[in-house]
Amino acid sequence: MKVLVVDDEKDVQILFEQRFRKEIRSGEMDLLFAFSGEEALRFMKDHNHEAVLILSDINMPGMSGLELLHQIKVKYEKPPPVVMMITAYGDDENYAQAMEWGADDFLTKPIDFNVLKQKLKDKINV
Amino acid sequence: MKKIFPLCFLLLFLSKANAQNKTIDSIKEKLSAAKEDTNKVQILITLGLAYVWNKPDSALMYGLKARELSQQLNYIDGEIEVAPVLSEALSSKGNFSKALEIDLQAMQLAEKNGKQNLFQEYMIGGVYFYSGDYTKALEYFLKYKSDSDEITKGFIGETYYHLGGLDSAFFYISKAYEMDKNYRAHWTVPYYYMALIEAKQGKFENALDNYRLGLLYGKNINLDIANGYNGIAVVFKQMGQVDSAAYYAKEAMKLAQRESLTPNVLDASALLTELYIKINTDSAFKYQRIMLDAKDSLFSEEKIKQLQNLSFNEQMRQQELKQTIQQTQLKYRNRLNIYILLAGLLILLIVVLGLWRRNIFKQKSYALLHKQKQEIDHQKTQVEQTLERLKSTQSQLIQSEKMASLGELTSGIAHEIQNPLNFVNNFSEVNIELTDELKDELDKTQLSPEEKVTIEKIADDIKSNQEKITFHGKRADSIVKGMLQHSRSSNGIREPTDINALADEYLRLAYHGLRAKDKSFNSSMKTDFDESIGKINIVSQDIGRVILNLITNAFYAVTEKKNRVQDNFEPTVSVSTKKLDHKAEVRISDNGDGIPEKVLGKIFQPFFTTKPTGQGTGLGLSMSYDIITQGHQGELKVETKEGEGSTFIIILPV
Numbered sequence: 161m162k163v164l165v166v167d168d169e170k171d172v173q174i175l176f177e178q179r180f181r182k183e184i185r186s187g188e189m190d191l192l193f194a195f196s197g198e199e200a201l202r203f204m205k206d207h208n209h210e211a212v213l214i215l216s217d218i219n220m221p222g223m224s225g226l227e228l229l230h231q232i233k234v235k236y237e238k239p240p241p242v243v244m245m246i247t248a249y250g251d252d253e254n255y256a257q258a259m260e261w262g263a264d265d266f267l268t269k270p271i272d273f274n275v276l277k278q279k280l281k282d283k284i285n286v
Numbered sequence: 287m288k289k290i291f292p293l294c295f296l297l298l299f300l301s302k303a304n305a306q307n308k309t310i311d312s313i314k315e316k317l318s319a320a321k322e323d324t325n326k327v328q329i330l331i332t333l334g335l336a337y338v339w340n341k342p343d344s345a346l347m348y349g350l351k352a353r354e355l356s357q358q359l360n361y362i363d364g365e366i367e368v369a370p371v372l373s374e375a376l377s378s379k380g381n382f383s384k385a386l387e388i389d390l391q392a393m394q395l396a397e398k399n400g401k402q403n404l405f406q407e408y409m410i411g412g413v414y415f416y417s418g419d420y421t422k423a424l425e426y427f428l429k430y431k432s433d434s435d436e437i438t439k440g441f442i443g444e445t446y447y448h449l450g451g452l453d454s455a456f457f458y459i460s461k462a463y464e465m466d467k468n469y470r471a472h473w474t475v476p477y478y479y480m481a482l483i484e485a486k487q488g489k490f491e492n493a494l495d496n497y498r499l500g501l502l503y504g505k506n507i508n509l510d511i512a513n514g515y516n517g518i519a520v521v522f523k524q525m526g527q528v529d530s531a532a533y534y535a536k537e538a539m540k541l542a543q544r545e546s547l548t549p550n551v552l553d554a555s556a557l558l559t560e561l562y563i564k565i566n567t568d569s570a571f572k573y574q575r576i577m578l579d580a581k582d583s584l585f586s587e588e589k590i591k592q593l594q595n596l597s598f599n600e601q602m603r604q605q606e607l608k609q610t611i612q613q614t615q616l617k618y619r620n621r622l623n624i625y626i627l628l629a630g631l632l633i634l635l636i637v638v639l640g641l642w643r644r645n646i647f648k649q650k651s652y653a654l655l656h657k658q659k660q661e662i663d664h665q666k667t668q669v670e671q672t673l674e675r676l677k678s679t680q681s682q683l684i685q686s687e688k689m690a691s692l693g694e695l696t697s698g699i700a701h702e703i704q705n706p707l708n709f710v711n712n713f714s715e716v717n718i719e720l721t722d723e724l725k726d727e728l729d730k731t732q733l734s735p736e737e738k739v740t741i742e743k744i745a746d747d748i749k750s751n752q753e754k755i756t757f758h759g760k761r762a763d764s765i766v767k768g769m770l771q772h773s774r775s776s777n778g779i780r781e782p783t784d785i786n787a788l789a790d791e792y793l794r795l796a797y798h799g800l801r802a803k804d805k806s807f808n809s810s811m812k813t814d815f816d817e818s819i820g821k822i823n824i825v826s827q828d829i830g831r832v833i834l835n836l837i838t839n840a841f842y843a844v845t846e847k848k849n850r851v852q853d854n855f856e857p858t859v860s861v862s863t864k865k866l867d868h869k870a871e872v873r874i875s876d877n878g879d880g881i882p883e884k885v886l887g888k889i890f891q892p893f894f895t896t897k898p899t900g901q902g903t904g905l906g907l908s909m910s911y912d913i914i915t916q917g918h919q920g921e922l923k924v925e926t927k928e929g930e931g932s933t934f935i936i937i938l939p940v
Binding site for chain 1: 701702703704705707708709710711712713715716720759763770
């Protein structure tokens with residue numbers, strides 16, 4: 161399963177790689193990283209929609225996570241990938257907007273990786 | 287024509303004349319000694335009066351002297367007083383016209399100088415009497431008739447007699463007669479007229495007696511004697527005693543001739559002519575000649591008298607007319623005065639009315655002003671109160687603005703902190719896992735057991751540290767979560783909620799929540815719900831959170847106290863509701879330790895807490911305060927007493 165993690169903080173890559181080290185080692189998951197919305201879109205285009213699941217931050221310089229969500233869910237051909245929003249700004253406004261534009265889930269930071277792992281497993285199984 | 291008795295001024299001078307008759311000589315002595323002054327006038331008048339009915343010529347002489355002197359001295363009183371002397375003397379002589387003239391002149395003089403006295407009416411009456419106008423004379427006498435005045439009664443009586451009213455004449459004459467008997471100074475009128483009335487009634491003897499009485503009283507006055515003799519003569523003639531009649535008639539005539547009392551001469555001669563015409567023609571002729579002479583001398587007088595009468599009547603008429611005019615004028619003037627007075631009164635009334643109205647208006651204005659002043663005062667007080675409220679609201683606003691900006695700030699901080707916190711927590715957790723993995727990998731190596739133990743020990747320390755980092759990271763996370771919850775704007779919808787049910791539900795929730803955490807926790811609970819509140823419009827989730835918060839705090843307070851005091855303490859938390867005027871009140875009380883005064887002002891501030899570090903965020907009451915005051919426009923108050931407990935009061939508008 162290819163998972164694209166979009167976040168402007170580079171440490172996210174290390175954190176995710178360490179957190180999912182067992183899944184990566186076992187080949188269960190293939191983590192890809194983009195550090196901006198634009199980069200994520202480019203990646204999706206270049207890699208022909210390899211990622212089946214996108215985890216995206218919302219607050220990013222340039223294209224925000226919500227815009228990215230909008231681009232992916234509205235402009236890409238079906239079936240769109242699963243998009244889960246992960247943000248420190250878990251306020252109602254963001255939540256409502258994310259849901260409106262078709263986010264599949266909405267998680268708040270700090271991320272509880274146990275919960276996230278469970279959700280990912282659920283998505284894959286579905 | 288009947289002899290006219292002297293009348294007008296008899297009253298004035300009768301007693302004077304009688305008394306001074308005897309002393310004419312002494313008066314004459316005084317006269318010779320007197321200077322040419324008013325006193326001499328008085329002496330002359332007195333002398334004139336003394337002679338007036340005895341010797342009219344002498345009286346006339348003194349009277350004229352008195353008048354001359356009065357005129358020289360410009361002594362008006364003297365000139366007026368001498369008039370009766372002159373007129374009486376003249377009328378005694380039969381010169382009525384002259385007498386009338388003098389009376390009129392005196393009257394005019396008196397009138398001109400404002401000397402009209404009480405005798406004015408007598409004088410006018412007298413003039414009419416002389417002129418033979420008895421009707422008029424009676425009119426004037428009656429005006430001044432008085433029960434006590436003998437003279438008046440005499441005058442009225444004799445006038446009635448001449449008018450032919452015998453009964454009336456008798457009435458008045460008899461009264462004057464009775465009065466005269468008790469009077470010291472007598473006069474002849476009552477007696478002679480009584481005699482005349484009696485003679486008419488045929489009581490001749492009585493008539494003679496009265497004539498004799500009259501003669502007795504008038505013995506000093508020639509006129510009275512002449513009149514008396516003449517009267518007696520008439521009575522005797524009526525009785526048929528011709529000789530006696532002739533005797534008295536002759537006596538009367540002699541006296542009259544001697545003192546030139548011409549009317550008496552005429553009366554007597556006429557009587558004698560009648561007496562002798564059948565007995566002695568010669569004598570009759572002789573008397574007739576005397577009679578005719580007298581008549582002749584009186585004839586011209588008669589004519590003049592008539593003229594005089596006319597002029598007098600005219601004068602009186604004019605006078606009356608003048609009086610009428612004067613009266614009319616007076617009436618007019620009076621009426622005018624009344625009108626002016628009325629007009630004045632009216633104006634005064636209007637002015638008073640105006641003033642009154644103005645006063646009323648003023649009073650109204652004052653009342654209005656007073657009312658306005660009160661209103662202004664009231665408004666002022668209100669304004670002041672409003673200002674106070676405004677000030678407190680302003681400070682509250684500033685406070686809440688601070689709080690709001692603080693809220694926004696904390697919200698921003700909180701959100702941003704979550705990013706680093708994400709790394710801290712997750713990396714430390716990964717580190718714990720990695721440490722375990724490190725220890726697993728260590729077993730696989732060929733290191734000596736001592737080395738392994740040393741490395742293992744270090745790995746354990748790292749793991750333990752990582753666990754601490756994780757713990758404190760999670761703590762920071764819960765603080766941040768609390769802050770976010772606090773700052774999160776409620777998007778809850780208000781709906782009618784049973785506040786009693788809500789309070790009861792959260793009371794149980796709090797209790798069981800705490801019981802789940804701490805098995806040893808226990809507290810008694812009391813509820814007192816006012817069912818009349820009904821449903822109120824609130825965001826039940828938010829209010830529930832507040833109630834939960836307050837109840838949790840209460841339970842915390844009583845538990846703290848229980849832990850400290852142990853025995854003899856029954857931890858109690860009570861929740862009550864009450865319906866107020868357009869408000870609902872929820873009270874949450876505990877019997878814990880209460881809130882110290884020095885921290886009472888800070889309890890609603892964010893991050894303020896009395897709980898040990900890590901047990902409370904200090905955001906509960908702050909959040910509750912915001913929900914109640916800003917979210918629901920209500921009030922959150924606290925009543926506390928150190929050592930006895932606290933009560934938090936939520937007041938919500940209904």
